[in-house]
Amino acid sequence: MIDDIKSEADERMAKSLDALNHNFNKIRTGRAHPSLLDGLRVEYYGSETPLNQVANVNVEDARTLSLTAWDKTMIPAIEKAIMKSDLGLNPATAGEVIRIPMPMLTEETRKGYIRQARHEAESARVSIRNARRDANGMLKDLVKEKEISEDDERRGQDEVQKLTDGFVAKVEKMLAEKEADLMEI
Template sequence: MDRQDTKRHLEEVKNAMSEAVEHLKNELVKIRAGKADPSMLKGVKVDYYGNLTPLNQVANIIASDAHTIAIQPWDKSTIPLIEKAILNANLGFNPDNNGEVVRVNVPPLTEERRKELVKQAKNEGENTRISIRNSRRDANEELKKMEKDGLSEDLRHDAEDDVQKLTDDFNKKIDELLDQKEKDIMKI
């Protein structure tokens, strides 16, 4: 066991932590911040000829203004399927259509709802922190096993310090993401 083994191990840890932060970013996108954004419909899947297909693969989605998302289907016969998919996604939206375009009105958020959304974002952040801590714990346990297999104690301590630095860096990224999301949600 040598420094190369610890570097390889640290890369694995960094990748796991990066994935956790990416997951947080994806979850935060789903929490609406008051203005219309096509990414609010990112998780919506349409039953398109028996296949659950992402909405963006059956229609063009744009924010036509601050409170409206317009969905232009490529096949007009899918309009009822798109409306049903949006309702089934439980996003709190009521789609309507004019035979050409499905429109989703994004109502303004109340102060109470904004606070709930901030709480939801912080909860997602805490779940990500737990994942980061679990990665750190697993990494340190693996380093102890590597020490038993011949890794020097100094290299293990250095690698544990590096794991802690990674943990601190990723926790800082989580804080930044949550701060930005809270500002977006609370901005009227």
């Protein structure tokens, strides 16, 4: 039973890390990366469709993304979606290819992105601590129902705490890498 609780907590904490990684990918650095456009949706025949389902996204060089729409009539809609996004990007169309140059980040913009990254990391830490709280609550319930002893509960809580510490350390490492990436010129 304790192992089930521990594995459930481990799963929830791992999902928090995945969510953090996904959120970090949305924070743009000075370099071009196709995942920047993952959250964009384009109006396609009356429905909102993810950009990667209507166009091929490639990295042309370190500071330029290129998009090739599969349906050439979609080019204006794709441009419009990129401009309306909060990414601050200005696409330039050259025939059938849309090029998106990555503007240089100012010091102020970098600090804003670092604040955003720290906020995302704190959300992940809170999520991990919530998983720990829930696991400890389940252990307490097992003690109340006399299914495990108090010593087993203590041992279980220690294991869950070690798990929590490991995941929080991973969050800190990811945050440090993202901050270093953002401050790189």
